[in-house]
Amino acid sequence: MSRILVTGGAGFIGSHLCKRLLDEGNEVISLDNYFTGQKRNIVPLLNNPYFEVVRHDVTSPYFVEVDQIFNLACPASPVHYQYNPIKTVKTSVMGAINMLGLAKRVRAKILQASTSEVYGDPLVHPQTEDYWGHVNPIGLRSCYDEGKRVSETLFMNYHQQNEVKIKIIRIFNTYGPNMHPHDGRVVSNFIMQALRGQDITIYGDGQQTRSFQYVDDLVEGMLKMMATGDDFIGPVNIGNPGEFTILELAEKVIGMTGSKSKIVYQPLPADDPMQRKPDITLAKEKLGWEPKVHLEEGLKKTIAYFENLIREDKSI
Ligand code: NAD
Protein backbone atom coordinates (compact mmCIF):
# COMPACT_ATOMS: atom_id res chain seq x y z
CA MET A 1 0.00 0.00 0.00
CA SER A 2 1.34 3.44 -0.96
CA ARG A 3 0.23 6.77 0.50
CA ILE A 4 -0.62 9.00 -2.44
CA LEU A 5 -1.43 12.72 -2.68
CA VAL A 6 -3.68 13.81 -5.56
CA THR A 7 -3.86 17.59 -6.03
CA GLY A 8 -7.04 18.58 -7.82
CA GLY A 9 -8.57 15.39 -6.39
CA ALA A 10 -12.17 16.70 -6.48
CA GLY A 11 -11.94 17.63 -10.15
CA PHE A 12 -13.09 15.64 -13.15
CA ILE A 13 -9.92 13.58 -13.72
CA GLY A 14 -8.74 13.73 -10.10
CA SER A 15 -11.89 12.08 -8.78
CA HIS A 16 -11.54 9.13 -11.19
CA LEU A 17 -7.87 8.81 -10.29
CA CYS A 18 -8.59 8.83 -6.52
CA LYS A 19 -11.21 6.10 -7.00
CA ARG A 20 -8.88 3.90 -9.04
CA LEU A 21 -5.99 4.34 -6.58
CA LEU A 22 -8.28 3.41 -3.65
CA ASP A 23 -9.63 0.41 -5.58
CA GLU A 24 -6.04 -0.78 -5.97
CA GLY A 25 -5.57 -0.71 -2.18
CA ASN A 26 -3.71 2.58 -1.70
CA GLU A 27 -4.19 5.29 0.90
CA VAL A 28 -5.25 8.48 -0.91
CA ILE A 29 -5.29 12.15 0.10
CA SER A 30 -7.29 14.50 -2.14
CA LEU A 31 -6.13 18.12 -1.94
CA ASP A 32 -8.38 20.71 -3.60
CA ASN A 33 -9.54 24.31 -3.23
CA TYR A 34 -12.85 23.52 -5.04
CA PHE A 35 -12.43 26.29 -7.62
CA THR A 36 -13.67 24.00 -10.41
CA GLY A 37 -13.87 20.71 -8.50
CA GLN A 38 -17.08 19.43 -6.98
CA LYS A 39 -17.63 17.68 -3.66
CA ARG A 40 -20.24 15.59 -5.48
CA ASN A 41 -17.37 13.91 -7.38
CA ILE A 42 -15.74 12.53 -4.21
CA VAL A 43 -18.78 11.91 -1.99
CA PRO A 44 -18.92 8.24 -3.11
CA LEU A 45 -15.34 7.79 -1.86
CA LEU A 46 -15.87 9.26 1.60
CA ASN A 47 -16.88 6.03 3.30
CA ASN A 48 -13.50 4.50 2.46
CA PRO A 49 -11.34 4.82 5.62
CA TYR A 50 -8.22 5.08 3.47
CA PHE A 51 -9.48 8.28 1.77
CA GLU A 52 -8.73 11.71 3.26
CA VAL A 53 -9.90 15.09 2.04
CA VAL A 54 -7.97 18.34 2.47
CA ARG A 55 -9.19 21.81 1.50
CA HIS A 56 -6.04 23.64 0.47
CA ASP A 57 -4.69 25.86 -2.29
CA VAL A 58 -1.52 24.61 -4.00
CA THR A 59 -0.18 28.15 -4.26
CA SER A 60 0.66 27.77 -0.53
CA PRO A 61 3.08 25.08 0.68
CA TYR A 62 1.59 21.89 2.09
CA PHE A 63 3.43 19.30 4.16
CA VAL A 64 2.56 15.62 4.35
CA GLU A 65 4.42 12.30 4.30
CA VAL A 66 3.58 10.55 1.04
CA ASP A 67 5.19 8.10 -1.40
CA GLN A 68 3.68 9.54 -4.58
CA ILE A 69 2.15 12.82 -5.76
CA PHE A 70 -0.11 13.29 -8.80
CA ASN A 71 -0.17 17.05 -9.48
CA LEU A 72 -3.48 17.84 -11.21
CA ALA A 73 -4.55 21.06 -9.49
CA CYS A 74 -5.32 23.62 -12.21
CA PRO A 75 -8.53 24.71 -13.92
CA ALA A 76 -8.60 22.99 -17.33
CA SER A 77 -11.53 24.52 -19.21
CA PRO A 78 -10.77 27.72 -21.19
CA VAL A 79 -13.73 29.51 -19.55
CA HIS A 80 -12.42 28.73 -16.06
CA TYR A 81 -8.71 29.27 -16.62
CA GLN A 82 -9.38 32.61 -18.33
CA TYR A 83 -11.64 33.78 -15.46
CA ASN A 84 -8.62 34.76 -13.34
CA PRO A 85 -5.53 34.33 -15.55
CA ILE A 86 -3.07 35.54 -12.92
CA LYS A 87 -4.36 32.91 -10.51
CA THR A 88 -4.07 30.29 -13.26
CA VAL A 89 -0.38 31.10 -13.74
CA LYS A 90 0.16 31.08 -9.97
CA THR A 91 -1.58 27.71 -9.64
CA SER A 92 0.59 26.11 -12.32
CA VAL A 93 3.89 27.70 -11.33
CA MET A 94 3.68 28.09 -7.54
CA GLY A 95 1.73 24.83 -7.33
CA ALA A 96 4.53 23.02 -9.17
CA ILE A 97 7.21 24.63 -6.96
CA ASN A 98 5.34 23.72 -3.76
CA MET A 99 4.63 20.14 -4.82
CA LEU A 100 8.16 19.60 -6.18
CA GLY A 101 9.55 20.99 -2.91
CA LEU A 102 7.42 18.50 -1.02
CA ALA A 103 8.51 15.64 -3.30
CA LYS A 104 12.13 16.60 -2.74
CA ARG A 105 11.74 16.73 1.04
CA VAL A 106 9.90 13.41 1.45
CA ARG A 107 11.53 11.71 -1.57
CA ALA A 108 8.19 11.08 -3.26
CA LYS A 109 7.75 10.28 -6.94
CA ILE A 110 5.77 13.09 -8.58
CA LEU A 111 3.74 13.11 -11.81
CA GLN A 112 2.75 16.32 -13.58
CA ALA A 113 -0.54 16.50 -15.49
CA SER A 114 0.74 18.56 -18.41
CA THR A 115 -1.24 19.15 -21.55
CA SER A 116 -1.36 19.09 -25.33
CA GLU A 117 -1.69 22.88 -24.97
CA VAL A 118 2.11 23.03 -24.65
CA TYR A 119 2.02 22.48 -28.45
CA GLY A 120 -0.26 25.55 -28.85
CA ASP A 121 -1.82 25.87 -32.32
CA PRO A 122 0.46 23.16 -33.72
CA LEU A 123 2.27 23.36 -37.04
CA VAL A 124 3.28 19.69 -36.77
CA HIS A 125 0.53 17.09 -37.11
CA PRO A 126 0.09 14.70 -35.36
CA GLN A 127 1.99 16.09 -32.39
CA THR A 128 5.09 14.21 -31.22
CA GLU A 129 6.81 14.87 -27.89
CA ASP A 130 9.88 16.38 -29.56
CA TYR A 131 7.79 19.19 -31.12
CA TRP A 132 8.42 22.45 -29.19
CA GLY A 133 5.07 23.97 -30.00
CA HIS A 134 3.57 27.15 -31.45
CA VAL A 135 2.27 29.13 -28.50
CA ASN A 136 1.24 32.79 -28.29
CA PRO A 137 2.90 33.98 -25.05
CA ILE A 138 0.55 36.96 -24.59
CA GLY A 139 -2.79 35.60 -25.85
CA LEU A 140 -6.00 34.58 -24.09
CA ARG A 141 -4.84 31.00 -23.62
CA SER A 142 -1.28 31.85 -22.56
CA CYS A 143 -1.97 31.85 -18.79
CA TYR A 144 -2.74 28.14 -19.13
CA ASP A 145 -0.34 27.17 -21.95
CA GLU A 146 2.68 29.04 -20.62
CA GLY A 147 1.89 28.11 -17.00
CA LYS A 148 1.96 24.44 -17.99
CA ARG A 149 5.14 24.94 -20.03
CA VAL A 150 6.92 26.52 -17.03
CA SER A 151 5.66 23.63 -14.87
CA GLU A 152 7.38 21.19 -17.22
CA THR A 153 10.55 23.31 -16.99
CA LEU A 154 10.39 23.24 -13.19
CA PHE A 155 9.87 19.48 -13.17
CA MET A 156 12.95 18.98 -15.37
CA ASN A 157 14.98 21.44 -13.24
CA TYR A 158 14.09 19.72 -9.94
CA HIS A 159 14.97 16.40 -11.54
CA GLN A 160 18.34 17.58 -12.88
CA GLN A 161 19.33 19.77 -9.93
CA ASN A 162 17.83 17.83 -7.01
CA GLU A 163 17.32 14.32 -8.39
CA VAL A 164 13.59 14.44 -7.73
CA LYS A 165 11.85 11.43 -9.33
CA ILE A 166 9.55 13.04 -11.87
CA LYS A 167 7.09 11.92 -14.54
CA ILE A 168 5.52 14.25 -17.11
CA ILE A 169 2.46 13.32 -19.17
CA ARG A 170 0.87 15.53 -21.82
CA ILE A 171 -2.86 14.91 -21.70
CA PHE A 172 -5.02 15.45 -24.80
CA ASN A 173 -8.74 16.40 -24.60
CA THR A 174 -10.35 14.06 -22.10
CA TYR A 175 -14.05 13.62 -21.32
CA GLY A 176 -16.35 11.48 -19.21
CA PRO A 177 -18.60 11.41 -16.14
CA ASN A 178 -17.80 13.97 -13.38
CA MET A 179 -17.08 16.77 -15.86
CA HIS A 180 -18.63 19.96 -14.53
CA PRO A 181 -21.91 20.50 -16.43
CA HIS A 182 -21.09 24.19 -16.94
CA ASP A 183 -17.35 24.12 -17.41
CA GLY A 184 -17.69 25.29 -21.00
CA ARG A 185 -15.73 22.47 -22.61
CA VAL A 186 -17.05 21.15 -25.86
CA VAL A 187 -18.19 17.66 -24.81
CA SER A 188 -20.06 18.82 -21.68
CA ASN A 189 -21.53 21.84 -23.52
CA PHE A 190 -22.85 19.81 -26.45
CA ILE A 191 -24.32 17.05 -24.28
CA MET A 192 -26.01 19.49 -21.85
CA GLN A 193 -27.37 21.54 -24.78
CA ALA A 194 -28.64 18.45 -26.60
CA LEU A 195 -30.33 17.00 -23.50
CA ARG A 196 -32.12 20.28 -22.83
CA GLY A 197 -33.11 20.88 -26.46
CA GLN A 198 -31.03 24.06 -26.57
CA ASP A 199 -29.03 25.23 -29.59
CA ILE A 200 -25.68 23.47 -30.04
CA THR A 201 -23.03 26.21 -30.12
CA ILE A 202 -20.24 25.58 -32.60
CA TYR A 203 -17.46 28.16 -32.40
CA GLY A 204 -16.10 29.01 -35.86
CA ASP A 205 -17.04 26.77 -38.81
CA GLY A 206 -16.67 23.53 -36.85
CA GLN A 207 -13.84 22.29 -39.07
CA GLN A 208 -11.23 22.52 -36.26
CA THR A 209 -10.30 19.07 -34.95
CA ARG A 210 -9.75 17.50 -31.55
CA SER A 211 -8.93 13.95 -30.40
CA PHE A 212 -11.17 12.84 -27.56
CA GLN A 213 -9.96 10.43 -24.90
CA TYR A 214 -12.27 8.69 -22.41
CA VAL A 215 -11.20 9.27 -18.81
CA ASP A 216 -10.69 5.56 -17.94
CA ASP A 217 -8.04 5.27 -20.66
CA LEU A 218 -6.24 8.32 -19.28
CA VAL A 219 -6.25 7.01 -15.69
CA GLU A 220 -4.78 3.72 -16.91
CA GLY A 221 -2.03 5.66 -18.72
CA MET A 222 -1.32 7.76 -15.61
CA LEU A 223 -0.87 4.66 -13.44
CA LYS A 224 1.34 2.99 -16.04
CA MET A 225 3.49 6.12 -16.26
CA MET A 226 3.84 6.39 -12.46
CA ALA A 227 4.91 2.72 -12.37
CA THR A 228 7.79 3.16 -14.84
CA GLY A 229 11.38 2.98 -13.62
CA ASP A 230 13.74 5.91 -13.07
CA ASP A 231 15.05 5.67 -16.64
CA PHE A 232 11.82 7.08 -18.15
CA ILE A 233 10.50 10.48 -17.07
CA GLY A 234 8.67 11.64 -20.21
CA PRO A 235 7.19 13.87 -21.39
CA VAL A 236 4.83 11.40 -22.98
CA ASN A 237 1.57 12.04 -24.86
CA ILE A 238 -1.51 10.37 -23.38
CA GLY A 239 -4.46 10.76 -25.71
CA ASN A 240 -6.69 9.03 -28.22
CA PRO A 241 -5.46 9.47 -31.81
CA GLY A 242 -9.02 9.30 -33.22
CA GLU A 243 -9.46 12.78 -34.74
CA PHE A 244 -12.86 14.44 -35.25
CA THR A 245 -14.04 17.85 -36.40
CA ILE A 246 -16.15 19.75 -33.89
CA LEU A 247 -19.04 19.58 -36.38
CA GLU A 248 -18.75 15.76 -36.43
CA LEU A 249 -18.86 15.73 -32.63
CA ALA A 250 -21.99 17.92 -32.62
CA GLU A 251 -23.73 15.61 -35.11
CA LYS A 252 -22.76 12.54 -33.10
CA VAL A 253 -24.12 14.01 -29.85
CA ILE A 254 -27.38 15.07 -31.54
CA GLY A 255 -27.76 11.59 -33.05
CA MET A 256 -26.96 9.71 -29.85
CA THR A 257 -29.27 11.81 -27.65
CA GLY A 258 -32.08 11.85 -30.22
CA SER A 259 -32.20 15.61 -29.61
CA LYS A 260 -34.11 18.16 -31.68
CA SER A 261 -31.43 20.80 -31.00
CA LYS A 262 -30.27 22.95 -33.93
CA ILE A 263 -26.64 23.75 -34.61
CA VAL A 264 -25.76 27.47 -34.41
CA TYR A 265 -22.43 29.04 -35.29
CA GLN A 266 -20.71 31.54 -32.99
CA PRO A 267 -17.36 33.39 -33.35
CA LEU A 268 -14.20 31.33 -32.87
CA PRO A 269 -12.28 32.44 -29.74
CA ALA A 270 -8.77 33.88 -30.33
CA ASP A 271 -5.89 31.41 -30.66
CA ASP A 272 -8.24 28.39 -30.76
CA PRO A 273 -6.03 25.56 -32.12
CA MET A 274 -7.10 24.37 -35.60
CA GLN A 275 -6.02 20.77 -35.18
CA ARG A 276 -4.91 18.40 -32.48
CA LYS A 277 -4.02 14.72 -32.53
CA PRO A 278 -1.48 12.86 -30.41
CA ASP A 279 1.25 10.66 -31.79
CA ILE A 280 1.25 7.92 -29.13
CA THR A 281 4.17 5.84 -30.43
CA LEU A 282 6.22 6.66 -27.31
CA ALA A 283 3.41 5.70 -24.88
CA LYS A 284 2.93 2.39 -26.72
CA GLU A 285 6.65 1.64 -26.59
CA LYS A 286 7.47 2.78 -23.03
CA LEU A 287 4.20 2.08 -21.20
CA GLY A 288 2.63 -0.66 -23.32
CA TRP A 289 -0.41 1.64 -23.29
CA GLU A 290 -2.98 2.64 -25.86
CA PRO A 291 -6.57 3.84 -25.48
CA LYS A 292 -9.35 1.25 -25.71
CA VAL A 293 -12.60 3.21 -25.50
CA HIS A 294 -14.11 4.40 -28.80
CA LEU A 295 -15.80 7.79 -28.96
CA GLU A 296 -19.37 6.39 -29.24
CA GLU A 297 -18.84 4.10 -26.25
CA GLY A 298 -17.42 6.91 -24.10
CA LEU A 299 -20.09 9.38 -25.19
CA LYS A 300 -22.80 6.88 -24.27
CA LYS A 301 -21.51 6.69 -20.68
CA THR A 302 -21.05 10.46 -20.48
CA ILE A 303 -24.56 11.16 -21.82
CA ALA A 304 -25.99 8.74 -19.23
CA TYR A 305 -24.09 10.62 -16.49
CA PHE A 306 -25.48 14.02 -17.52
CA GLU A 307 -29.02 12.60 -17.95
CA ASN A 308 -28.84 11.35 -14.39
CA LEU A 309 -27.48 14.68 -13.12
CA ILE A 310 -30.37 16.57 -14.72
CA ARG A 311 -32.89 14.03 -13.35
CA GLU A 312 -31.49 14.44 -9.81
CA ASP A 313 -31.26 18.22 -9.90
CA LYS A 314 -33.48 20.04 -12.37
CA SER A 315 -31.87 23.41 -11.48
CA ILE A 316 -28.51 22.33 -12.98
P1 NAD B 1 -10.94 20.19 -13.36
O1 NAD B 1 -11.11 21.67 -13.44
O2 NAD B 1 -12.17 19.35 -13.27
O3 NAD B 1 -10.00 19.79 -12.14
C1 NAD B 1 -9.00 20.62 -11.62
C2 NAD B 1 -9.08 20.56 -10.11
O4 NAD B 1 -8.04 21.38 -9.54
C3 NAD B 1 -10.41 21.08 -9.56
O5 NAD B 1 -10.92 20.20 -8.60
C4 NAD B 1 -10.03 22.43 -8.94
O6 NAD B 1 -10.89 22.83 -7.91
C5 NAD B 1 -8.61 22.16 -8.50
N1 NAD B 1 -7.81 23.39 -8.37
C6 NAD B 1 -7.73 24.41 -9.25
N2 NAD B 1 -6.89 25.37 -8.76
C7 NAD B 1 -6.44 24.91 -7.57
C8 NAD B 1 -5.56 25.44 -6.59
N3 NAD B 1 -4.97 26.64 -6.74
N4 NAD B 1 -5.33 24.71 -5.46
C9 NAD B 1 -5.93 23.49 -5.27
N5 NAD B 1 -6.78 22.96 -6.17
C10 NAD B 1 -7.03 23.66 -7.30
O7 NAD B 1 -10.06 19.76 -14.62
P2 NAD B 1 -9.61 18.33 -15.12
O8 NAD B 1 -10.10 18.18 -16.50
O9 NAD B 1 -9.90 17.29 -14.12
O10 NAD B 1 -8.03 18.54 -15.22
C11 NAD B 1 -7.13 18.02 -14.25
C12 NAD B 1 -5.71 18.30 -14.69
O11 NAD B 1 -5.46 17.67 -15.95
C13 NAD B 1 -5.40 19.78 -14.87
O12 NAD B 1 -4.10 20.05 -14.40
C14 NAD B 1 -5.45 19.97 -16.36
O13 NAD B 1 -4.64 21.01 -16.79
C15 NAD B 1 -4.96 18.63 -16.88
N6 NAD B 1 -5.46 18.35 -18.23
C16 NAD B 1 -6.77 18.06 -18.44
C17 NAD B 1 -7.22 17.86 -19.74
C18 NAD B 1 -8.66 17.50 -20.05
O14 NAD B 1 -9.01 17.40 -21.23
N7 NAD B 1 -9.51 17.29 -19.11
C19 NAD B 1 -6.32 17.96 -20.83
C20 NAD B 1 -5.00 18.29 -20.55
C21 NAD B 1 -4.57 18.47 -19.25
Ligand code: UDP
Ligand atom coordinates in the same frame (compact mmCIF):
# COMPACT_ATOMS: atom_id res chain seq x y z
N1 UDP C 1 -16.14 24.58 -28.81
C1 UDP C 1 -17.33 24.77 -29.52
N2 UDP C 1 -18.47 24.96 -28.82
C2 UDP C 1 -18.52 24.94 -27.47
C3 UDP C 1 -17.33 24.73 -26.73
C4 UDP C 1 -16.15 24.56 -27.45
O1 UDP C 1 -17.33 24.78 -30.75
O2 UDP C 1 -19.63 25.11 -26.91
C5 UDP C 1 -14.90 24.35 -29.58
C6 UDP C 1 -13.72 25.21 -29.14
O3 UDP C 1 -13.74 26.46 -29.83
C7 UDP C 1 -12.54 24.34 -29.55
C8 UDP C 1 -13.06 22.91 -29.34
O4 UDP C 1 -14.49 23.01 -29.33
O5 UDP C 1 -12.26 24.50 -30.92
C9 UDP C 1 -12.60 22.28 -28.03
O6 UDP C 1 -12.88 23.19 -26.99
P1 UDP C 1 -12.63 22.87 -25.45
O7 UDP C 1 -12.93 24.13 -24.70
O8 UDP C 1 -13.36 21.65 -25.06
O9 UDP C 1 -11.08 22.49 -25.33
P2 UDP C 1 -9.72 23.07 -25.98
O10 UDP C 1 -10.00 24.21 -26.90
O11 UDP C 1 -8.92 23.48 -24.81
O12 UDP C 1 -9.18 21.91 -26.71
